[in-house]
Amino acid sequence: MVEGFIGNSRPMQEIFALIKKIAIVNCNVLLQGESGTGKELAPRSIHLLSPRKERPFVSFNCGGFTEELICKELFGHEKGACTDATATKIGLLESADGGTVFLDEIGEMPLSMQVRLLRVIQEKKILRVGGTKPIDLDIRIIAATNKDLKKAIEEGSFRKDLFYRLNVVSLCLPRLAERKDDIPLLISHFIEKYSRTFGKKTKRVSPQVLDILMEYDFPGNVRELENIIQRAVALEEGVVISAKNLPSDLQRLEFRTLEGDGLRTLEEVEKEHILRVLKKTRYNKSLSCKILNLPRTTLWRKMKKYDLPSEE
Ligand SMILES: Nc1ncnc2c1ncn2[C@@H]1O[C@H](COP(=O)(O)OP(=O)(O)OP(=O)(O)O)[C@@H](O)[C@H]1O
């Protein structure tokens, strides 16, 4: 695994085991997972554990570029292919020959580029822009997205055939809220990282801060935790991070945890628990009913009563 790719929880151990297993097999991989779950750490790990590890690892973010730029970057061009092509340019795909290409935010790739990429995968050959002679190419593609590609296929913005070519093995990185056991480990890791960067003596968080962070849902996943710790280390004068150096909305969570124990009403606990189950099951009502042991109508009634969302 690449250094600093952390996780002792069961979901992460399963991910690491899967990474080791698929690394040695020469197949394309599709990485999915919410924003901030580590989709940029996994591809390098796969590459480093694979027989291609001595060959190049090339990374490209498909988001935010024009079609023309993506095309030139990935496929390169022949001399004279266009007015500014004064020399032949080797594209990223070609430069990764024998190695691994990580295509981040693949969901943002324009349709015309998707067709070109599909052709490269199918034919194992590449044609530079303005070129006429296909060049043999041996690459392994790892693509990542935080988009729902199945939905993108339905909407017509992603090609189904490319999806199946990429999704030979799919790896879904868990949300941080689904692996809270890892929070203390990640906190220590980020404190060490940012104490070093900022030249601080910060060593740990107070028990109160730990309580708050264990309670919080982290919609921004590990990236959000990292930002919170980075900010706290920057602001903290002492060795121990105190709650006052957490963002204010998290400090409010502190009052909830402090007041909470034994003081909340049954209804509050019920509301919170139902919401937790809904989130965990990604708003799958049948599964939620099963877990809660409630008939569907009762779940609906309670969701209405507590004004709970019925989807993400
Ligand atoms: N398991 C982990 N161990 C240590 N650091 C992690 C882990 N997962 C994520 N991080 C850190 O969190 C930050 C965000 O991770 P990353 O950039 O891989 O997110 P992402 O899944 O690509 O998100 P997005 O979809 O928004 O691009 C990075 O700084 C990364 O190093």
Ligand SMILES: [Mg+2]
């Ligand atoms: Mg990313």
